[in-house]
Amino acid sequence: MSPRTATGAAVLRTEITRDISRAVFDELVEHGYARVSMEAVAKRAGVGKSALYRRWPGKRDMVIAVLADFSVPRAVLPDTGSLRGDVLALLHGLHEWVTHPAFGRILADLVAEANRDPGLAEATHAAVGEPRRALAADILHRAIARDELPADLDVDVALDVLAGPLYWRVGVRSTPATPDYLDRLADFVLRALGA
Amino acid sequence: MSPRTATGAAVLRTEITRDISRAVFDELVEHGYARVSMEAVAKRAGVGKSALYRRWPGKRDMVIAVLADFSVPRAVLPDTGSLRGDVLALLHGLHEWVTHPAFGRILADLVAEANRDPGLAEATHAAVGEPRRALAADILHRAIARDELPADLDVDVALDVLAGPLYWRVGVRSTPATPDYLDRLADFVLRALGA
Numbered sequence: 001m002s003p004r005t006a007t008g009a010a011v012l013r014t015e016i017t018r019d020i021s022r023a024v025f026d027e028l029v030e031h032g033y034a035r036v037s038m039e040a041v042a043k044r045a046g047v048g049k050s051a052l053y054r055r056w057p058g059k060r061d062m063v064i065a066v067l068a069d070f071s072v073p074r075a076v077l078p079d080t081g082s083l084r085g086d087v088l089a090l091l092h093g094l095h096e097w098v099t100h101p102a103f104g105r106i107l108a109d110l111v112a113e114a115n116r117d118p119g120l121a122e123a124t125h126a127a128v129g130e131p132r133r134a135l136a137a138d139i140l141h142r143a144i145a146r147d148e149l150p151a152d153l154d155v156d157v158a159l160d161v162l163a164g165p166l167y168w169r170v171g172v173r174s175t176p177a178t179p180d181y182l183d184r185l186a187d188f189v190l191r192a193l194g195a
Numbered sequence: 196m197s198p199r200t201a202t203g204a205a206v207l208r209t210e211i212t213r214d215i216s217r218a219v220f221d222e223l224v225e226h227g228y229a230r231v232s233m234e235a236v237a238k239r240a241g242v243g244k245s246a247l248y249r250r251w252p253g254k255r256d257m258v259i260a261v262l263a264d265f266s267v268p269r270a271v272l273p274d275t276g277s278l279r280g281d282v283l284a285l286l287h288g289l290h291e292w293v294t295h296p297a298f299g300r301i302l303a304d305l306v307a308e309a310n311r312d313p314g315l316a317e318a319t320h321a322a323v324g325e326p327r328r329a330l331a332a333d334i335l336h337r338a339i340a341r342d343e344l345p346a347d348l349d350v351d352v353a354l355d356v357l358a359g360p361l362y363w364r365v366g367v368r369s370t371p372a373t374p375d376y377l378d379r380l381a382d383f384v385l386r387a388l389g390a
Binding site: 032104105108109111112114115116118121125129154156157158160161163164165166167168169171172173174181184185187188189191192193194 | 227299300303304306307309310311313316320324349351352353355356358359360361362363364366367368369376379380382383384386387388389
C-alpha cells in the first residue's frame with residue numbers, strides 16, 4: 001500500500017470510532033447505562049457489531065473509553081500563575097462538566113449503576129476518576145512549589161474539598177451555581193486549604 | 196366505639212403504614228425508582244392498592260414520604276456545645292446516611308432519576324433536601340451565637356462545604372472515609388468556615 005492509502009484507511013477508522021463514540025453517548029443519554037446494548041450502539045452508528053468488538057471487549061470498556069475521552073481532557077487546566085486563579089479555573093471546568101446537558105445525566109446514571117456494580121465503579125475510577133484527580137492535584141503541587149500552600153498539605157482531603165461542594169450543589173441538589181457563587185466558593189476552598 | 200377500639204384501629208393503621216414503608220424501601224433497593232410500581236409495593240406489603248392510594252396520591256409522593264421519614268430525623272443533631280463537635284456529628288451522621296447499604300443505592304438512583312424528571316427533583320428537594328439543610332444550618336447559627344463563626348457567614352456556601360466533600364468521596368468516588376478521614380475533613384471545613 002502507498003502511504004496515501006494507509007492514511008486514508010486510518011482517517012476512515014478514526015471517523016468510524018468517532019461515529020461509534022457519538023452513538024454510545026447518545027444511547028447513554030437516552031437510556032442510561034443499564035439499558036445500553038452493543039446492538040443499539042452499532043445500529044445507531046451505522047456499523048456492524050464487529051466494528052465495536054474490534055475496539056473494545058464489551059459494553060463496559062466501550063462506555064468507559066468514551067466517557068474518559070470526554071472527561072479527562074476537560075480536567076487539563078492552564079497554569080494561571082496563582083492558586084486562586086487555578087482553583088477558579090477548576091471550579092468553572094467542573095461546573096461545565098457536571099452541568100453539561102447530556103453528560104450530567106450520564107454521570108448521575110453511572111454513579112447509580114456503580115452502586116450496584118462494583119466492577120463498573122472500579123473501572124470508572126481507574127479511567128475517569130483517578131486521571132481527573134491527578135490533574136487536580138497538579139494545582140495543589142504547583143501552589144506548594146510557589147509557597148502558596150503548606151508543603152504538608154493533606155492532598156487527599158484537599159481534593160475532595162475542591163470538587164465536592166460544587167458537585168453536591170449542582171449534581172445532587174440540582175441548584176444553580178452562578179459565577180458569583182463560584183467566586184464565593186473559591187474563598188471557602190482557599191481558606192480550607194490553608195492558603 | 197370505645198376509646199380502646201379507636202386506639203386498636205390507630206395501631207393497626209400505623210402498622211400497615213410501616214409495612215408499606217418497608218415494602219417501598221425494599222422495592223427501591225431492588226429495582227430503583229423508575230421501575231417501582233404501586234402494584235409491586237402493595238403486593239410486597241400484603242395490602243390492597245387502595246391502602247396505598249388512601250395514604251398518597253401516587254408513586255412519587257409515596258416514595259418521597261418514605262425517604263423523608265428515613266432521612267430527615269437522621270439529620271437532627273445534638274448540640275455538642277462546640278462547632279467542631281457539631282461538625283463532626285454532622286459528618287458522622289451524613290456518612291451513615293450515604294453509606295447505608297440499602298439507602299445509599301436508593302439515593303444514587305434518585306439523583307439519577309431526578310436528572311430526568313424535574314418534578315421529582317423539586318419534590319425531593321422540598322421534602323428531604325431543604326429540611327436536612329435547615330437542620331444543618333442550625334449548627335452554623337448556634338456557632339454564630341457562640342461567636343465561633345462570623346455573623347456575616349455565607350451560609351449558602353457553608354452548607355455545601357459541610358456536606359459536599361464527604362458525599363463526593365463516598366457517594367460518587369466510592370472511596371471509604373475512615374473516622375480519621377472525618378477528623379481531617381473537619382479541620383478543612385472549620386478553616387473554610389472561618390472558625
